[in-house]
Amino acid sequence: MITLTEENYIKAIYHLGNNGINSVNTNAIAEAMNTKASSVTDMVKKLSEKNYADYKKYQGVTLTDDGRRVAVNIIRKHRLWEVFLVEKLNFSWDEVHEVAEHLEHIKSDKLIDELDAFLEFPTYDPHGDPIPDKEGNFKHIEKIVLAKAEVGSTYKCVGVDDTSSHFLKYLDSNNIGLGTIITIKHKEPFDNSIKIALENSEIVVSQSVAKNLYLKKV
Secondary structure (H helix, E strand, C coil): CCCHHHHHHHHHHHHHCCCCCCCECHHHHHHHHCCCHHHHHHHHHHHHHCCCEEEECCCEEEECHHHHHHHHHHHHHHHHHHHHHHHHHCCCCCCHHHHHHHHCCCCCHHHHHHHHHHCCCCCECCCCCECCCCCCCCCCCCCEEHHHCCCCCEEEEEEECCCCHHHHHHHHHCCCCCCCEEEEEEECCCCCCEEEECCCCEEEECHHHHCCEEEEEC
16 A cells, blocks of 8 residues: 555656656755655655665666556546635635645545546646546647747736745736736846736736746737
8 A cells, every 4th residue: 555655755756757757866856855865765765665666876766657657646636626626615726735735645546536527527727737537648738938938929828837825826916817818018138027918907027927827829
């Protein structure tokens, strides 16, 4: 039986390793998990023994096929619960991440399959992230960050990279959400801030905001 802590490590390795593709060093895992590197080494050795990870000293950690399947399943559960919380329980998008962090560890496959069907098989969560299906397939969407958008072009907001409550509340306060139409008016060379036009206003956003907002050209 896989433990909750092991699942959290597997998920962290998956995200740090570009969806489980690249090797991840133990220091990066330690920072993500807010723990000591020695503790990470002990854990990845356990994961290797269970065939969830491949650990090579001084080379880092990669997930095995079994490890990637576990990671994708956790992500599926997390994002489905976020949809449920927003659509059925009226949570706001800045409230759901922490709750879903707990719900993602529920082990019942039947519950998650029924939840998926109840929600009519959503393909994206409230933050615009793709939800893998039961077989682990993700729906791909072409997108860029606001920082790379072209001046004079118009885009639709399709996701966020930063799902922290602070960032999402900032977006809410400026009437930016999934589906918002954004036109790029000007990029300031001095500090890389960007003036954007929304439906009824124009605002200037910082580079830190521009790097965390995903857009699709319309």
